[in-house]
Amino acid sequence: MPPARRGVVRSESARSAILAATSSLIERIGYDRMTIEGIATEAGVGKQTIYRWWPSKSAVVAECLLEGVLLPETFAPHDTGDIAADLTEWLQRIYTFLRVPAHEMMLRSLISASVEQPEVGDRLSQRLGASPEVLTERLRVALDNGQLKPGTSVRAVCDMFVGTVIAHLLMRSVPTAREAREFVELILEGAAAHR
Amino acid sequence: MPPARRGVVRSESARSAILAATSSLIERIGYDRMTIEGIATEAGVGKQTIYRWWPSKSAVVAECLLEGVLLPETFAPHDTGDIAADLTEWLQRIYTFLRVPAHEMMLRSLISASVEQPEVGDRLSQRLGASPEVLTERLRVALDNGQLKPGTSVRAVCDMFVGTVIAHLLMRSVPTAREAREFVELILEGAAAHR
Amino acid sequence: MPPARRGVVRSESARSAILAATSSLIERIGYDRMTIEGIATEAGVGKQTIYRWWPSKSAVVAECLLEGVLLPETFAPHDTGDIAADLTEWLQRIYTFLRVPAHEMMLRSLISASVEQPEVGDRLSQRLGASPEVLTERLRVALDNGQLKPGTSVRAVCDMFVGTVIAHLLMRSVPTAREAREFVELILEGAAAHR
Amino acid sequence: MPPARRGVVRSESARSAILAATSSLIERIGYDRMTIEGIATEAGVGKQTIYRWWPSKSAVVAECLLEGVLLPETFAPHDTGDIAADLTEWLQRIYTFLRVPAHEMMLRSLISASVEQPEVGDRLSQRLGASPEVLTERLRVALDNGQLKPGTSVRAVCDMFVGTVIAHLLMRSVPTAREAREFVELILEGAAAHR
DNA sequence: TGATAATCGAGACGGTACGTCCTGTCTTTCA
DNA sequence: TGAAAGACAGGACGTACCGTCTCGATTATCA
Numbered sequence: 001m002p003p004a005r006r007g008v009v010r011s012e013s014a015r016s017a018i019l020a021a022t023s024s025l026i027e028r029i030g031y032d033r034m035t036i037e038g039i040a041t042e043a044g045v046g047k048q049t050i051y052r053w054w055p056s057k058s059a060v061v062a063e064c065l066l067e068g069v070l071l072p073e074t075f076a077p078h079d080t081g082d083i084a085a086d087l088t089e090w091l092q093r094i095y096t097f098l099r100v101p102a103h104e105m106m107l108r109s110l111i112s113a114s115v116e117q118p119e120v121g122d123r124l125s126q127r128l129g130a131s132p133e134v135l136t137e138r139l140r141v142a143l144d145n146g147q148l149k150p151g152t153s154v155r156a157v158c159d160m161f162v163g164t165v166i167a168h169l170l171m172r173s174v175p176t177a178r179e180a181r182e183f184v185e186l187i188l189e190g191a192a193a194h195r
Numbered sequence: 196m197p198p199a200r201r202g203v204v205r206s207e208s209a210r211s212a213i214l215a216a217t218s219s220l221i222e223r224i225g226y227d228r229m230t231i232e233g234i235a236t237e238a239g240v241g242k243q244t245i246y247r248w249w250p251s252k253s254a255v256v257a258e259c260l261l262e263g264v265l266l267p268e269t270f271a272p273h274d275t276g277d278i279a280a281d282l283t284e285w286l287q288r289i290y291t292f293l294r295v296p297a298h299e300m301m302l303r304s305l306i307s308a309s310v311e312q313p314e315v316g317d318r319l320s321q322r323l324g325a326s327p328e329v330l331t332e333r334l335r336v337a338l339d340n341g342q343l344k345p346g347t348s349v350r351a352v353c354d355m356f357v358g359t360v361i362a363h364l365l366m367r368s369v370p371t372a373r374e375a376r377e378f379v380e381l382i383l384e385g386a387a388a389h390r
Numbered sequence: 391m392p393p394a395r396r397g398v399v400r401s402e403s404a405r406s407a408i409l410a411a412t413s414s415l416i417e418r419i420g421y422d423r424m425t426i427e428g429i430a431t432e433a434g435v436g437k438q439t440i441y442r443w444w445p446s447k448s449a450v451v452a453e454c455l456l457e458g459v460l461l462p463e464t465f466a467p468h469d470t471g472d473i474a475a476d477l478t479e480w481l482q483r484i485y486t487f488l489r490v491p492a493h494e495m496m497l498r499s500l501i502s503a504s505v506e507q508p509e510v511g512d513r514l515s516q517r518l519g520a521s522p523e524v525l526t527e528r529l530r531v532a533l534d535n536g537q538l539k540p541g542t543s544v545r546a547v548c549d550m551f552v553g554t555v556i557a558h559l560l561m562r563s564v565p566t567a568r569e570a571r572e573f574v575e576l577i578l579e580g581a582a583a584h585r
Numbered sequence: 586m587p588p589a590r591r592g593v594v595r596s597e598s599a600r601s602a603i604l605a606a607t608s609s610l611i612e613r614i615g616y617d618r619m620t621i622e623g624i625a626t627e628a629g630v631g632k633q634t635i636y637r638w639w640p641s642k643s644a645v646v647a648e649c650l651l652e653g654v655l656l657p658e659t660f661a662p663h664d665t666g667d668i669a670a671d672l673t674e675w676l677q678r679i680y681t682f683l684r685v686p687a688h689e690m691m692l693r694s695l696i697s698a699s700v701e702q703p704e705v706g707d708r709l710s711q712r713l714g715a716s717p718e719v720l721t722e723r724l725r726v727a728l729d730n731g732q733l734k735p736g737t738s739v740r741a742v743c744d745m746f747v748g749t750v751i752a753h754l755l756m757r758s759v760p761t762a763r764e765a766r767e768f769v770e771l772i773l774e775g776a777a778a779h780r
Numbered sequence: 781t782g783a784t785a786a787t788c789g790a791g792a793c794g795g796t797a798c799g800t801c802c803t804g805t806c807t808t809t810c811a
Numbered sequence: 812t813g814a815a816a817g818a819c820a821g822g823a824c825g826t827a828c829c830g831t832c833t834c835g836a837t838t839a840t841c842a
Contacts, residue, residue, distance in 0.1 A: 005785085005786075005839095005840085006784065006785045006786065006839070006840045006841065007784080007785040007786025007787065007838075007839060007840075008785085008786050008787040008788075008837070008838045008839060009786085009787080009838090009839075010786095010787075011787070011788070014787090014788070014789095032310070032311065035827080035828060035829085036828075036829075036830085037827085037828060037829085038828090040789095044789085045788085045789075046787095046788060046789045046790055046791085047789095047790085047791085047829095047830085047831095048787095048788085048789085048790090048830095048831085048832085049787080049788065049789080051830065051831085052787080052788095108310050109310075111306065111310055111365070112307060112310045114365045115227075115303050115304075115306055115307045115365065116227070118365070118366060118367045121365040121366050122366065125362075125366075149384075152381065153374075153377050153378075153381065156374070156377060156378050156381055157381070159359050159362050159363065159378075160355050160358065160359050160362075160378075160381075160382075162358075162362045163355070163357075163358030163359040163360070163361055163362030163363075164354050164355055164358035164359075165358070166358055166361050166362055166365065167316075167320070167354050167357045167358035167361055168354065168358075170306065170309045170310065170313070170316040170361070171309075171313060171316045171317060171320070172313045172316075179348075179351065182348050182351055183348075183351050183354075183355075186347070186348065186351055186352070186355075186382070187355070187381070187382070189384070201808070201809045201810065201815060201816050201817080202807075202808060202809075202815075202816040202817040202818070203806075203807045203808055203809095203816080203817060203818045203819080204807085204808075204818080205818075206818070206819070209818085209819075209820095230796085230797060230798085231797080231798075231799085232796085232797060232798080233797090235820095239820080240819085240820070241818095241819065241820045241821055241822090242798095242799080242800095242820095242821090242822095243799095243800085243801085243818090243819080243820085243821090244818075244819065244820075246799065246800085247818075247819095400813080401813075401814070404813095404814070404815095422700070422701065425801085425802060425803085426802080426803075426804085427801085427802060427803085428802095430815095434815085435814080435815075436814060436815045436816060436817085437803090437804085437805095437815095437816090437817085438804095438805085438806085438814080438815085438816090439813085439814060439815080441803095441804065441805085442813085442814090498700050499700075501696065501700055501755070502697060502700045504755045505617070505693050505694075505696055505697045505755065506617070508755070508756060508757045511755040511756050512756065515752075515756075542771070543764075543767050543768075543771065546764070546767060546768050546771055547771070549749050549752050549753065549768075550745050550748065550749050550752075550768075550771075550772075552748070552752045553745065553747075553748030553749040553750070553751055553752030553753075554744050554745050554748035554749075555748070556748055556751050556752055556755065557706075557710075557744050557747045557748035557751055558744065558748075560696065560699040560700065560703070560706035560751070561699075561703055561706045561707060561710070562703045562706075569738075569741070572738050572741055573738075573741050573744075573745075576737070576738065576741055576742070576745075576772070577745070577771070577772070579774070593790080593791060593792045593793080593832075593833045593834055594792080594833090594834075595792075596792070596793070599792085599793075599794090620822090620823060620824085621823080621824075621825085622822085622823060622824080623823090625794090629794080630793085630794070631792095631793065631794040631795055631796095632794095632795085632824095632825080632826095633792090633793080633794085633795085633825095633826085633827090634792075634793065634794075636825065636826085637792075637793095
């Protein structure tokens with residue numbers, strides 16, 4: 001039997017207030033201008049309560065992403081059987097989301113956080129649907145169906161998708177729906193089974 | 196004719212000392228931990244001299260990139276006639292560069308700076324060779340040679356290359372030389388002229 | 391033949407603009423918050439033009455006092471033959487002047503300047519009429535008339551008058567007309583010829 | 586009942602270190618050249634800890650005076666029964682003290698501080714012994730003894746003493762012992778009961 | 781049923797950096 | 812060649828946060 005710790009347990013209400021405050025602040029003022037003190041005040045919590053459970057601002061953000069407090073929608077590609085159509089629609093959905101300035105800023109904030117904390121980057125690409133569990137799965141299905149050329153590196157395709165989204169965020173140029181389609185075609189033709 | 200301003204002109208020695216100090220600091224401690232005061236001290240310059248000419252830390256970094264003080268090598272792809280070989284070699288050169296931890300940190304720093312200042316992002320991709328002036332040119336040659344399928348969006352290909360490099364930086368996973376080759380093949384097959 | 395100095399001579403208009411600006415600023419914001427740069431801007435003059443001719447802010451103020459730009463009225467005691475009445479009226483005139491807040495602040499400013507530059511203190515007491523040339527003269531007349539006891543130290547009486555005014559300025563308690571009269575009586579009885 | 590504040594209380598050690606540092610600096614370099622940053626460094630304290638408890642440099646000085654950290658001796662006049670002798674000795678003691686350059690500078694510093702903060706002026710005259718509690722008491726005794734003329738304004742006499750000391754400080758002319766005696770005689774004769 | 785132990789809110793603390801303001805010097809151009 | 816304009820190195824300002832700490836109050840377990 002473990003030594004069975006004594007004393008008050010961690011307050012769930014404090015924890016969720018912190019995550020909510022973080023989420024709210026990152027949307028309103030962005031990651032860089034958000035401060036630990038600001039989070040604490042917004043959450044009605046002592047600063048120490050944050051430092052007790054998280055080592056850094058970026059760690060709090062990472063947990064926000066994990067909990068879905070931040071970026072609640074998950075951009076998983078659908079499966080209609082047509083891989084090109086599915087991916088195009090998925091990419092367009094992401095770009096549509098990014099056309100809302102608050103969303104664009106928030107995602108750019110998450111890139112900042114990723115620089116400090118790689119974990120945030122992982123969770124971010126997970127949310128975008130470009131994670132092993134989601135996009136990979138969809139691509140594997142396409143591979144099995146013969147829609148992709150055997151031997152295609154699923155990971156490379158993922159990286160390309162995530163990378164391009166990030167590159168566009170950094171350069172502040174969200175592509176049009178048409179460009180998104182061209183982009184998918186470009187990649188898929190490389191990976192397509194040449195019938 | 197302009198009113199012909201009177202008084203001392205901007206000091207070139209102060210300007211270059213600031214850029215040199217910025218470059219040195221970003222390599223040694225990274226963008227986030229670098230401060231304006233630190234730059235001023237390192238450059239032997241008053242803080243105000245920095246604020247007089249640049250609005251922010253990221254703007255100084257942008258000018259460093261422009262001047263080639265930071266990241267002096269330009270990763271332009273060669274032109275041996277074989278587009279696949281050239282791009283592979285180019286990508287491998289970048290990844291080799293990134294395998295030096297100081298370089299990796301510096302590029303990650305530049306991503307941080309890009310979040311604040313889109314201009315840094317532009318200059319960064321320029322330095323990586325993935326700019327209209329360099330990579331584009333190489334791709335256009337390949338297009339003309341018939342090595343690429345007509346109608347291929349050169350910009351999309353560029354974005355993909357830059358994006359992937361950035362994605363790998365954020366996730367701290369620099370690909371091997373073999374993965375770099377696979378990656379080029381994947382993209383180029385999509386864009387290749389099907390002979 | 392004298393060496394006949396060449397070039398533009400000192401600009402009188404610049405000099406007077408500087409004194410006027412100093413005077414205006416000291417009235418509006420007080421000595422401590424007034425800056426050399428502020429004077430230069432207000433006077434439409436280069437900073438160096440001030441530094442060329444005066445060693446410090448307080449020296450400019452001293453010259454303002456000397457020129458009568460600042461504190462133009464001179465508070466000389468009259469001579470009606472009755473020394474007590476004359477000094478009482480004189481002191482009341484000063485205290486009436488000080489009851490205007492802007493004047494009180496200005497005089498307090500001049501105390502600040504005196505701490506840095508004793509010359510300002512001299513000029514200040516001169517303006518108040520408590521200088522060798524004015525008050526002393528009036529007292530000497532009273533001495534000769536037999537209104538003051540022989541051997542009275544005229545300088546001591548002056549110091550007492552100036553000192554009391556300064557003490558009241560520092561403690562922000564400007565005496566009433568009645569208190570001023572009592573004050574003169576107190577001093578003069580000590581110095582009065584006991585008939 | 587007050588809301589019973591929670592959390593850490595004010596650190597007494599920080600407070601006294603600040604007062605000690607202020608006192609030391611004002612003696613060494615004077616009020617005007619003393620800076621808040623200098624005090625903080627000297628006291629081994631964060632700047633904010635000073636700003637948290639005092640609104641300005643002069644307020645810190647005022648508290649130093651109150652605590653007796655600065656100017657620890659109090660120049661109270663003695664009571665030997667002879668009011669003239671007591672006051673003369675008292676004034677001479679002050680002037681002897683002022684003949685030490687460091688002391689003279691310190692008192693001049695306190696005049697600077699008084700301009701900004703009237704409270705400093707009050708405390709200063711208190712320390713000089715010319716406060717309601719000390720000099721007044723001595724004069725009242727003299728009044729009761731019949732050494733002073735009934736109706737003499739004790740406050741006026743006080744103001745005159747303090748004022749003269751301040752005037753001499755500003756004009757950098759510390760009187761000799763003989764002048765101090767003459768001065769007391771001048772005032773006291775005015776207030777003396779004419780036997 | 782206390783004593784013990786951990787959490788909580790609050791916020792003071794020693795620090796670092798911010799971005800602004802001013803100092804006193806120096807340099808350039810104009811009249 | 813004096814004056815305006817204003818850049819420069821330096822340094823202090825007062826503010827904002829950092830991450831650590833201590834306080835008193837509040838639970839929850841252990842003895």
